[in-house]
Amino acid sequence: MSYEPPTPPANLPTEIVNTLNEASQEQLRDIATYAEALAEHKEREARLEESVDQEEVEERPDDLPDDVPAKATITIKEINDNRYYYWQWREGDKVKSKYKRPVDADE
Structure with a gap:
């Protein structure tokens, strides 16, 4: 494991990177859990929306x-x-x- 801090993804907005850098270890773990759950939720919503669109097309x-x-x-x-x-x-x-x-x- 490196002693250097990780490099944030280039596509993350600066304000998010700054907020994460100021967060505690516990907050970062909570953020990671929330971010994963939110990503899954948005993927599920996108799949549901896509299936509704397909149902409308599939007359x-x-x-x-x-x-x-x-x-x-x-x-x-x-x-x-x-x-x-x-x-x-x-x-x-x-x-x-x-x-x-x-x-x-x-x-």
Whole structure:
């Protein structure tokens, strides 16, 4: 362990660094506990907000089959010089696909 004081992160505002430097050992431990709990809280809030945003976006298209999840996207696959639309989505580590229809020549 070094006898030199630690170097604060460059992105911390000066007033926070000064306040921490003036705090006692007990206060610093309390601050660390609070900061960790606050960071976890803000991360959880961000995840919840993101999931709410995704739920709003994930309205089921009218032509989406019942066995295809709302998160599926449409992709085009070319097979033997023919192009087809497929629903495609991820389930764990696997990408699943379901045939939709051929791509019209004028599309």
